[in-house]
Amino acid sequence: MRDEFDKLGMRRSVEAALIVHEHRLPHVLLLQLGTTFFKLPGGELEANENDVEGLKRWLTAILGRQDSTKHEWLIEDLIGQWWRPNFEAPQYPYIPAHISKPKEHKRLFLVQLPEKAMFAVPKNYKLVAAPLFELFDNAPGYGPIISSLPQLLNRFTYQYL
Numbered sequence: 001m002r003d004e005f006d007k008l009g010m011r012r013s014v015e016a017a018l019i020v021h022e023h024r025l026p027h028v029l030l031l032q033l034g035t036t037f038f039k040l041p042g043g044e045l046e047a048n049e050n051d052v053e054g055l056k057r058w059l060t061a062i063l064g065r066q067d068s069t070k071h072e073w074l075i076e077d078l079i080g081q082w083w084r085p086n087f088e089a090p091q092y093p094y095i096p097a098h099i100s101k102p103k104e105h106k107r108l109f110l111v112q113l114p115e116k117a118m119f120a121v122p123k124n125y126k127l128v129a130a131p132l133f134e135l136f137d138n139a140p141g142y143g144p145i146i147s148s149l150p151q152l153l154n155r156f157t158y159q160y161l
Contacts, residue, residue: 001087001103008047011104014055015042016111017079017149019158020129026158027129028149030142031062031121038130038142040108051078051107059111063119063127074112079152082106082145091145108145108152 004011017040018029030038041062045054056073064071082091084104095102121127135142136150 005087005103010102011084012045012051013043013104013106014045014051014058015040015106015108015145016055016059016073016075017108017153018111018113019153020113021158022129022131025131025133026153027131028135028146030128030130030146032126032128033124036141038128038146040146051109055109055111062122065118065120071117076110076112078107079110080108080145080148082108093148106145108149110153110156 001011020027020029029041031041032038041059042055043058043062045051049057052075055075059073060071080093082093082105083095083099083102084091084106085096085099085102087103091104091106119127130142130146132150132153135147137147139147141147
């Protein structure tokens with residue numbers, strides 16, 4: 001990451017919060033690798049790529065089907081931003097006061113799904129629906145970003161169909 005920062009500057013990345021309803025409760029779709037690692041779909045943006053187009057590209061690459069079915073991703077709202085102040089793993093929902101050049105800026109977006117959708121999940125991953133109540137205050141299990149989703153999503157009203 002240090003060499004990349006010297007060449008390209010701050011890393012910019014995007015991730016998607018995909019909400020589904022199961023048993024009349026909101027759940028977030030997560031990619032699970034192994035038994036204990038979870039991540040939101042998304043990834044690093046290219047040099048001059050805007051956030052929305054980059055997120056659509058990543059969602060199509062990660063979850064898009066390989067047949068002729070084309071999925072139109074509806075990116076709704078920016079729901080959170082996280083910053084990596086140095087070359088270590090921790091990220092924060094703010095830029096610490098003593099940091100003038102953060103190393104990464106991650107933006108989280110709410111993505112609206114159609115009533116029915118089919119995904120192609122990458123090998124080695126499972127697509128799991130985690131209920132918001134399980135994510136809440138569970139940083140040891142899901143990490144600080146995913147466990148903050150219930151607070152970030154509480155401004156939305158859910159309509160169960």
